[in-house]
Amino acid sequence: MIRNFENKTAVLTGGGSGFGLECARIAARLKMNVVLIDVQQDALDKAEAEIKATGVKVFAKRVDVSNADQMEALARDVQAQFGAPHFVFNNAGVGSGGLIWENTVADWQWVMGVNVWGVVHGVRLFTPMMLDAAKKDPGYEGHIVNTASMAGLLTAPNMGVYNVSKHAVVALTETLYQDLKLVTDQVSASVLCPP
16 A cells, blocks of 8 residues: 655546545645546546646546547556556446346447446556556555445346446456455555445
8 A cells, every 4th residue: 555645646537526536636635646537528627727726746638448549548648747657546437227128238338338448448557557666666556446336246226237337347356456466565456335
């Protein structure tokens, strides 16, 4: 776990509102560099202005986390500007309700794209950077948080697509935690399951 946050870098998807924005506020209070990612430009602009006003370094970019090319470009930008991040919060998420057999292919693609592939891209792109930084610096500390939900632990009705996506995030993160334990004690992972 990170003990000293000042001048470290936090990457936050879904950073324009909700948990992502609140986490960005905390990162700014801790004097971290803040990378804000959101698909909604108006929310992103507002969040960027708020966090910049605290005096910390901010990089904001409109990114669809389900898009591999956009996420790869983001990872390159983060590496170029700040080096390996110390905190990655894969938080962007969307929901779809209704009876599970009535959800359309588009519903499944949208929810799985953001909720699962967004986390997959964040993990596959930033974890190697963090592990490389840990190899080069015995003082490096990194942590990845993936947002799931209580829907990743339970199976409420009329939330089938969302439930499936959040169960996947829980499984992915618990596996990531175990895999990281095999290779380092400098980088770890956890899953957030809010109600």
